[in-house]
Amino acid sequence: MADLILHHYPNSPFSEKIRLIMGYKQLAWKSVVIPALMPKPDVVALTGGYRKTPFLQVGADIYCDSALIADVLEHLQPAPSLYPEPGKGLARIIAQWADSTLFWAAMAHNLGPKGAAHMFAGGPPEAARAFGEDRKAMSAGMVRLRPADAAAAYKSYLRRLSDMLDEQPFLLGQVPCIADFSAYHSLWFTRVRTPVVADILAHTPAVIDWIDRMSAIGQGTMEKFDAASAIALAAAAQPMEPGHGLLRDSTFQDEHGIPLGSRVTVTAESFGPEPTEGELIAATRTHYTLSRTDDRAGKVHVHFPRIGYVLKAVAPA
Structure with a gap:
């Protein structure tokens, strides 16, 4: 399993949510501190446009939005669960x-x-x-x-x-x-x-x-890392195939009439209007995955939760 690399900054509330989940699940992770304000060239190299904080990198897979990151960490380390039954x-x-x-x-x-x-x-x-x-x-x-x-x-x-x-x-x-x-x-x-x-x-x-009580959970085992090394690591890795990584659901759920393989954008519904463009390679009941290539990061798969994000086809040039 590749290292968990959290791209975040200290004052980010949603980053604190994920840092605490790391502690709850007693995970080791690498910390890349990113700028709070634009421009964020190292962020965009990995995400393709998405600039909200935090995002999680696992090799050449980029997971956006804390809701999706929580699901990824749950798949990686099921106990203790973030989603205990029956509620x-x-x-x-x-x-x-x-x-x-x-x-x-x-x-x-x-x-x-x-x-x-x-x-x-x-x-x-x-x-x-x-x-x-x-x-x-x-x-x-x-x-x-x-x-x-x-x-x-x-x-x-x-x-x-x-x-x-x-x-x-x-x-x-x-x-x-x-x-x-x-x-x-x-x-x-x-x-x-x-x-x-x-x-x-x-x-x-x-x-x-x-x-x-929540604060006492702690933040797991953190190791400092840098953006250049994270980008180089992505460039040297191959992204995981849909259905075989940390997001196991792979059944195509078509709500838009946009087939897999289409050129698309994914954008947050409200806060953070910057789109990410790429090839749609997964659209399941829980998430979208885009494949894209960056000059510095190479081929990456960028993942978004379905809820809270807008999928659109890119009009032909």
């Missing part, structure tokens, strides 16, 4: 809510004027402006909550999480599941990265105790 469907639904609705409310609160001032304190004014412009470009067309509205929603969501913890240590029982990891990362950002606005957590002490 795995409920866990996935809560995780999807946490990665979207909860996340955007939390981050609008976290990066309001007070939190943003803390994040960029001591840095040049242009750093804050560059961050704002970068995230504005990534969220073009999205409806964003204002900080006051976000705080009200966030408080309600925290109370609901607290209710789930009344008689159990984790959201759905005695052990953590994907719902816990997905709910945790936004709250981690509040508490660790923007502590000046973390008083919002004080009203739900059960949630604070749960955050402590």
Whole structure:
């Protein structure tokens, strides 16, 4: 099995979700720290356009989006499971809510004027402006909550999480599941990265105790790595054939009338509008896989979850 290489940066909430899953599954992984803002030439060499954080590299296979990465890690290391029975469907639904609705409310609160001032304190004014412009470009067309509205929603969501913890240590029982990891990362950002606005957590002490339990899981065994080495490793490897890698489902599910072998793009539905273009070699009930070739990375397979992503055929030239 090739090394697990996580391309991430320290302040990324979704990266914290995956780092903690690595710890839960006691995995060893290599860390490539990538820029938080564009341009990201080393990222694009591997993904073909996708620039959200994190992504996971296994040889010449690139897995995009934390939801898909969690599935990959589950296939690789089934125990302890992120999707324990009998509630795995409920866990996935809560995780999807946490990665979207909860996340955007939390981050609008976290990066309001007070939190943003803390994040960029001591840095040049242009750093804050560059961050704002970068995230504005990534969220073009999205409806964003204002900080006051976000705080009200966030408080309600925290109370609901607290209710789930009344008689159990984790959201759905005695052990953590994907719902816990997905709910945790936004709250981690509040508490660790923007502590000046973390008083919002004080009203739900059960949630604070749960955050402590989650944090104690740790992040597995990490080894520093660099982008140039990761790209060279991809170039020297061969991507895994569909159905024989870490995404075992291979049955073609056609919802678009786009046959395998077509030139296509895959783009996030909302946040992060940059498309990845390639040859469609898998479209299953759970994921899309594109084959593409890069001057530096060679032939790579780039994988996306089906939910949350848009598949389109490329019009002939």
